[in-house]
Amino acid sequence: MTYIAKPKIDLPGQKRNVLGLLQRDYEGSMSTLCAGCGHDSITAALVQALWELSIAPEKLIKLSGIGCSSKTPAYFVKGAHGFNSVHGRMPSVATGAHAGNRDLICIGVSGDGDSLSIGFGQFGHAIRRNLNMLYLIENNGVYGLTKGQFSASADPGSTAKKGAPNLMQSINPVATAIAMGASFVARSFSGDREQLVELIKAGIAHPGCALLDVISPCVTFNDHEGSTKSYAYTRLHKHQATAADFVPAAGEITAQYAEGEVISVKLHDGSSIVLKKADSDFDPTKRSSALGYLEKHRDLGEIPTGLLFIDEDWPEMHAIYGTAAKPLNAFTFEELNPGREALEKLQREMR
């Protein structure tokens, strides 16, 4: 970590977004993670994406569980309320928060230990409910804060820092999420800012649970030879299955693409995601195609990245429940309380 905070100087010519805010206004407190940590790059991508989307800081909530990844909500958008919950339980707190106020934009930051081990159940059920949030997994294959144990996403055969191999299967959050019925599944790499920013934007705009698995190397415990979550390994083996461009509602699709390689997914708020595919046989709107594609590239030893599956029509939690459009915490007591007369009438049937 660095001990020197960036000075707050308003440089002339800095760009402001629609709300008149600087990118700096989307930063948080100083990171206490190790220098070079992939998580800090993800934080930077979040800052950029949220600034570019002109999201009002007070409309955002940031939630997390426990672990290195879960510290990061403190490092972006200081003007948003944050909730650093208990280990593996971020999705349930997000569910309650979103149940109480559906207008909030919800970003949950989790890690591979947080979501694939202790919180595996909650991870699955946030997806099952299609909770309207961006669900980020900062995936480094290792427990950093407790100094280097394998996590559930460590690949079989990959080695720990001192050389011991992992002999167990790895849980693949992307394939798992697609199999469980997720409505938006993407993977990226902390070292690919350009792709990451677009996927964050698309995930926020997606009306449901947007799972974004980000390979985010741990420089201290999992960046050695033999690791499959290192910078070097990921750079060498990542395979961009799709390139996503997020086009806001008011925007216009200008780029020209060859037919068959590009699909455009229109979201309910009027924005679109334009997907350029590496393989014309791959259809990210079909679950079987997405799972088949992932397995095929696993056999090739590749790590597919990009938007891997999307079903923008699957209803999100409140649509399923039929909850009022107005946030529940905005109803007045008079709108919620049936009153004395109703109670009296009700009790006539209790005799």
Added chain:
Amino acid sequence: MPATQSRINDFVLKIATVNGTGSASANGLLMQALFRMGIPVTGKNMFPSNIQGLPTWYEIRASRNGYMARSGRVDIMVAMNAQTYQQDMNNVSPGGFLVYDSTWPRERSMTRNDITILGVPLSKLCNENFSVARMRILMKNVAYVGVLAALLDIDLDIVHALLEETFVAKPKLVEGNLQAIRMGYDYAKANFACPLPVHAEKMGDNAGQILIDGNAATGLGCVYAGATVGAWYPITPSTSVMDAFTHYCEMFRTDPDTGEKRYCIVQAEDELAAAGMVLGANWVGARAFTPTSGPGISLMSEFIGFAYYAEIPSVFIDVQRVGPSTGMPTRTQQCDLMLCAYASHGDTRHPMLFPANPGECFELTVKAFDLADRLQTPIFLMSDLDIGMNDWMVPQLEWDDSYRPDRGKVLGPADLDKMERFVRYTDTDGDGITYRTLPGEDSRGAYFVRGSGHNRQGGYTEDSKEYEDVMQRLLIKWETARKMVPPAVMTRAKKKTRLGILAYGSSDGAVVEARDQLAQQGIHTNYLRIRGFPFGTEVLDFLHDHDTVFVVEQNRDGQMKSLLKLETNNPADKLVSILHFNGMPITSDCVVNGVSQHLAAEAAA
């Protein structure tokens, strides 16, 4: 013929059946009929953790004096279950009556000389009168209602009216039910001297009273308190709290035009998640709660500690059942006091409220939400299976339309305008409670909720002094809670005494009746009923003012006694436990015996 006392409007009727045969509606019909005759009545359902096939009992007590507890006696037993026949016969009090299905011969060994045995060929009658197999089973239950109506002199017009109300949508069913009742009634009239010396007599109409179970009242309390988010995981015996909340929300909170719901009920993946959802919703300013039972509290404990330390309002409804572990899920106890009082690791303490009946479930549920918002901490409503799942006769629930919820110390944008800087955990007025803001309103009010060490500004800390500062303030808040939880209720003896009885929750009815019986024996006791934790000064005074205090509770280890020892400075030897923990609701006999045996032993010593 054994001697039978004449007992009018003062008897216990117990019905033994097989689970899943539809006896619940027949038993409810009997209870409601007695209620409409103006007789104070209670019903206790003793059911198995099973859907079909295991034995189940329903005990109805009619008490002209208005005693609501179980008494310990059985005046009339209806033995419909061959599996428990012997046991059921043994349970009849001397001079009592046993009604059984005499279609098949009873084993010769199954007899008693000190009770009257009345055989009614119920199966035979049903087989002769009904052709559909399922009807034959169901109507057997309705037929014993007819038999009892004749034996106990229950008003048939009331039974008729009740059936019509029940089957208002299916009038055809009224006919079949009436036929079965008439069948049983006529048989009893023709074959026995009706009514029995033990019978019912119209007393009035129980005006101003209702029949309700505690879980329904709790669910209704959540609606009236303005709760909008309910998160839960199904668990006996708390499930019907959420059933009731759902039902009343559908009734009162659904937009008649659009069908939009002004509530959100999430069936969570487990109790851990349910607790997390309650915290999340309360954090954003929606009133949220979870109903559960002991095993659920165990699972929720991590989040409970989080809510205590991060100071998030939350309401936990614990409908207690028999522990430890899975225990006996369909039996009652007051066994989660220690668990809830100090739930979670580290130094934690939580306010608890103890309703004694469904009426108080309604009232204290509303109170729980106000306390949670005011104190910004988890609040436990300590109900139990006896209160929650049994039908109780209570005065009509009252509501004051001028009530407005106490949302506690919440700052909005207008308040922030007047402040130089908002900080989350600084006590500005000495009550240990700090101001909070709600997400979604104003970036100047943004703060970071964390379960890790934090200072009075809300920042992360590992500094010893900053950590201690927050922990010490939480103790000040605890003292504020002491003045806010509902005070204990004192009932004085008619004569001056140094003997006290202390009880709480569903033990109340047994204590009330036991005190009257003890007074008749010349043993006078003052009674303090605890309604809240932490204990107020009235509890300290009560302990101080008595030489012996009997602590009546439904658990093995005397958990309330332990709390009193831990939380007060009174000499432990003046506390005498009277414990009942077999899973059935406590009887008045248990309290009478506990007190008199202790006093006798003391006199002998």
